[in-house]
Amino acid sequence: MAEKLFLEVVTPQKAVVSEEVEIVVAPGSEGEFGALKGHTTFLTSLKMGTLRYKDVNGKERLLFINGGFAEVLPDKVTILAESAERRKDIDVTRAREAKERAEKRLADKAADLDFIRAEAALRRAIDRIKIAGTK
Numbered sequence: 001m002a003e004k005l006f007l008e009v010v011t012p013q014k015a016v017v018s019e020e021v022e023i024v025v026a027p028g029s030e031g032e033f034g035a036l037k038g039h040t041t042f043l044t045s046l047k048m049g050t051l052r053y054k055d056v057n058g059k060e061r062l063l064f065i066n067g068g069f070a071e072v073l074p075d076k077v078t079i080l081a082e083s084a085e086r087r088k089d090i091d092v093t094r095a096r097e098a099k100e101r102a103e104k105r106l107a108d109k110a111a112d113l114d115f116i117r118a119e120a121a122l123r124r125a126i127d128r129i130k131i132a133g134t135k
C-alpha cells in the first residue's frame with residue numbers, strides 16, 4: 001500500500017478536507033501537478049478547476065476549487081482556495097442557473113458588460129456541472 005500524506009483543503013469559510021490520502025493531483029497555475037508522500041517542498045498558485053485525490057481506501061475523490069494556493073511538503077499538502085466543494089456538495093441546479101445567467105449576459109452584450117467576470121462565472125458553472133456529473 002502507498003505511503004500516506006495529509007491533505008487539508010481550506011476556504012475562508014471552512015475546512016473542506018482534512019484527511020490522510022495516497023495522492024493529490026491539483027490544477028497548478030503552471031500546470032497540473034501530482035504529489036505523493038516525499039514530494040519536494042514547493043508553493044504554487046492554483047487555477048480554477050478540479051482537485052483530485054485518492055483516499056486511504058484507494059477511492060478517487062473530486063473537488064471543485066476556485067483558485068488559490070497550494071503548499072506541498074513531503075508529508076502534507078495544504079490547499080487554500082477561494083471556494084471548494086466536494087463533488088457531492090455541488091448544487092447542480094444552482095450551477096445550471098449560474099451558467100444560464102452568465103450565458104445570457106455574454107449573449108446580451110450590454111454596454112456595461114464585465115466580460116471577464118461573466119466569462120469566469122460561466123467557467124465556474126461549467127466546471128461544477130462537469131465535476132458533479134463525473135462518476
Ligand code: ATP
Nearest residue numbers: 066083084085089090091092094095098121124128
Ligand atoms: P453563484 O452565482 O451561484 O453564486 P458563483 O460561481 O458566483 O455561483 P462563488 O463565488 O464561486 O459562486 O462561490 C460562492 C460560495 O457559494 C462559495 O462558498 C461556494 O462554495 C458556494 N457555491 C457556489 N456555487 C455552488 C454550487 N453550485 N454548489 C455548491 N456550492 C456552491
